[in-house]
Amino acid sequence: xxxxxxxxxxxxxxxxxxxxxxxxxxxxxxxxxxxxxxxxxxxxxxxxxxxxxxxxxxxxxxxxxxxxxxxxxxxxxxxxxxxxxxxxxxxxxxxxxxxxxxxxxxxxxxxxxxxxxxxxxxxxxxxxxxxxxxxxxxxxxxxxxxxxxxxxxxxxxxxxxxxxxxxxxxxxxxxxxxxxxxxxxxxxxxxxxxxxxxxxxxxxxxxx
Amino acid sequence: xxxxxxxxxxxxxxxxxxxxxxxxxxxxxxxxxxxxxxxxxxxxxxxxxxxxxxxxxxxxxxxxxxxxxxxxxxxxxxxxxxxxxxxxxxxxxxxxxxxxxxxxxxxxxxxxxxxxxxxxxxxxxxxxxxxxxxxxxxxxxxxxxxxxxxxxxxxxxxxxxxxxxxxxxxxxxxxxxxxxxxxxxxxxxxxxxxxxxxxxxxxxxxxxxxxxxxxxxxxxxxxxxxxxxxxxxxxxxxxxxxxxxxxxxxxxxxxxxxxxxxxxxxxxxxxxxxxxxxxxxxxxxxxxxxxxxxxxxxxxxxxxxxxxxxxxxxxxxxxxxxxxxxxxxxxxxxxxxxxxxxxxxxxxxxxxxxxxxxxxxxxxxxxxxxxxxxxxxxxxxxxxxxxxxxxxxxxxxxxx
Numbered sequence: 001x002x003x004x005x006x007x008x009x010x011x012x013x014x015x016x017x018x019x020x021x022x023x024x025x026x027x028x029x030x031x032x033x034x035x036x037x038x039x040x041x042x043x044x045x046x047x048x049x050x051x052x053x054x055x056x057x058x059x060x061x062x063x064x065x066x067x068x069x070x071x072x073x074x075x076x077x078x079x080x081x082x083x084x085x086x087x088x089x090x091x092x093x094x095x096x097x098x099x100x101x102x103x104x105x106x107x108x109x110x111x112x113x114x115x116x117x118x119x120x121x122x123x124x125x126x127x128x129x130x131x132x133x134x135x136x137x138x139x140x141x142x143x144x145x146x147x148x149x150x151x152x153x154x155x156x157x158x159x160x161x162x163x164x165x166x167x168x169x170x171x172x173x174x175x176x177x178x179x180x181x182x183x184x185x186x187x188x189x190x191x192x193x194x195x196x197x198x199x200x201x202x203x204x205x206x207x208x
Numbered sequence: 209x210x211x212x213x214x215x216x217x218x219x220x221x222x223x224x225x226x227x228x229x230x231x232x233x234x235x236x237x238x239x240x241x242x243x244x245x246x247x248x249x250x251x252x253x254x255x256x257x258x259x260x261x262x263x264x265x266x267x268x269x270x271x272x273x274x275x276x277x278x279x280x281x282x283x284x285x286x287x288x289x290x291x292x293x294x295x296x297x298x299x300x301x302x303x304x305x306x307x308x309x310x311x312x313x314x315x316x317x318x319x320x321x322x323x324x325x326x327x328x329x330x331x332x333x334x335x336x337x338x339x340x341x342x343x344x345x346x347x348x349x350x351x352x353x354x355x356x357x358x359x360x361x362x363x364x365x366x367x368x369x370x371x372x373x374x375x376x377x378x379x380x381x382x383x384x385x386x387x388x389x390x391x392x393x394x395x396x397x398x399x400x401x402x403x404x405x406x407x408x409x410x411x412x413x414x415x416x417x418x419x420x421x422x423x424x425x426x427x428x429x430x431x432x433x434x435x436x437x438x439x440x441x442x443x444x445x446x447x448x449x450x451x452x453x454x455x456x457x458x459x460x461x462x463x464x465x466x467x468x469x470x471x472x473x474x475x476x477x478x479x480x481x482x483x484x485x486x487x488x489x490x491x492x493x494x495x496x497x498x499x500x501x502x503x504x505x506x507x508x509x510x511x512x513x514x515x516x517x518x519x520x521x522x523x524x525x526x527x528x529x530x531x532x533x534x535x536x537x538x539x540x541x542x543x544x545x546x547x548x549x550x551x552x553x554x555x556x557x558x559x560x561x562x563x564x565x566x567x568x569x570x571x572x573x574x575x576x577x578x579x580x581x582x583x584x585x586x587x588x589x590x591x592x593x594x595x596x597x598x599x600x601x602x603x604x605x606x607x608x
Contacts (some may be wrong), residue, residue, distance in 0.1 A: 018278045037264045138542045151258040176219035183254040
């Protein structure tokens with residue numbers, strides 16, 4: 001879809017043309033829904049959140065000035081809607097990321113199964129997906145959003161920063177912490193098969 | 209750089225988002241530190257695992273639901289200012305458009321009841337507002353959902369059903385035979401329409417009317433005893449037109465084995481009103497739009513339907529008034545902006561600023577458009593005052 005067609009649709013949608021709006025979002029709805037699904041973890045909530053996001057986008061369409069692409073603008077709204085919704089519910093367990101980040105010394109020595117015994121063998125495929133999704137849901141939502149945008153949507157750090165109105169450093173550190181926490185989680189579930197396993201001790205020189 | 213310094217950078221490292229200097233240092237470290245190299249590997253696997261999640265498909269009902277909600281949003285109140293221009297729907301639909309928009313907000317609230325958040329008691333916090341003249345115990349005995357009586361502190365122009373007329377306060381216990389039907393928000397014009405009334409220190413709260421010996425055992429009363437009334441009166445007072453009465457709505461949630469069938473049954477029985485179905489996943493919502501005059505009758509009838517399910521309507525009031533006031537404010541601001549711009553255009557005759565002038569004229573046209581839209585919104589909101597909404601949510605029984 002060319003940009004000018006987008007613009008045309010935006011104009012029509014602004015004037016209350018619901019069909020134009022639906023056309024406008026048609027190429028984004030799957031992505032939006034997937035964001036919502038990964039953030040909420042179930043279809044019912046995802047459906048609610050995604051619809052809420054679209055409604056919000058629709059009703060604030062007048063604010064869209066075309067400074068950014070429609071997609072960027074839309075995802076920003078979607079993310080905010082998702083975040084609001086998640087905050088409102090606050091029913092997910094919170095992983096205290098600080099703890100996991102502290103675990104730098106020695107914790108990696110956890111025994112991992114034979115590397116040839118890949119994650120696919122450790123768990124059935126479906127179970128694996130479920131475990132991954134569950135682990136994501138245990139992240140605090142601020143971290144979850146950044147992670148989902150990066151890993152599932154492939155956003156650049158700059159794009160995430162823009163969409164969430166964060167500075168670049170915050171994006172970096174949140175993503176780093178989210179991944180660190182997930183990594184710990186995955187390791188405890190024996191989903192990872194690191195190539196090197198040994199047990200460093202704090203105070204030993206890791207630098208050779 | 210040691211491990212502690214490197215570790216926080218590894219995430220950005222695998223994304224190639226490190227600055228040149230950082231990148232050099234990290235790479236140098238990784239060549240020598242197997243532990244951090246292993247960490248990089250673990251992070252990469254972590255990322256790959258997350259990325260391996262399959263894309264999910266949209267639920268089959270997603271589009272239909274969204275469409276319904278979008279339609280309900282039309283015209284977007286207070287936001288998409290230009291949306292009103294595109295409204296060329298069937299005239300018969302128009303009457304429902306705004307109530308539907310109001311209902312949409314309500315529906316979200318109902319969804320919240322289902323899963324998200326506990327309902328908030330509505331009237332209680334404002335209880336104090338309502339008792340300016342009416343003793344508490346009288347108020348507490350009120351059982352008249354849908355009834356809002358005027359505050360009586362100003363000239364009430366139309367008050368046909370009050371045995372005691374006049375601007376004075378009416379002792380609630382003495383007004384026994386108030387006909388509830390007539391006390392709907394429309395028939396009465398409380399003070400905000402009256403000049404100056406909004407400036408008084410009395411809140412625009414309605415006093416509760418006397419016990420109205422309800423003809424039928426109406427189910428629930430409004431939460432608490434208070435009457436939630438418009439909290440804003442000054443602005444609309446200046447408009448001098450509209451009673452900022454709250455709009456009533458009621459909702460109930462019913463858990464049944466077969467939501468669709470049960471909802472259909474109730475829908476058929478309530479065919480005298482406009483009933484709209486709003487399906488959500490596993491849940492059917494009926495939105496029943498009734499003229500405000502019929503509200504009590506509707507509540508009673510719906511409650512009798514619901515008795516079979518052991519459910520009852522919870523009646524709430526909606527503050528259409530403040531929405532109205534906000535719209536009025538926006539209209540005033542827009543008009544001011546427009547006038548200022550028009551005056552400026554008038555004053556400028558210089559030909560050397562043609563482009564600027566053109567821009568200003570464009571802006572002026574845009575302002576006019578927004579103004580027109582806001583005025584439409586305002587009118588629609590006024591219409592909303594005439595209509596009340598009852599929402600029934602049929603939820604499936606949780607699986608054993």
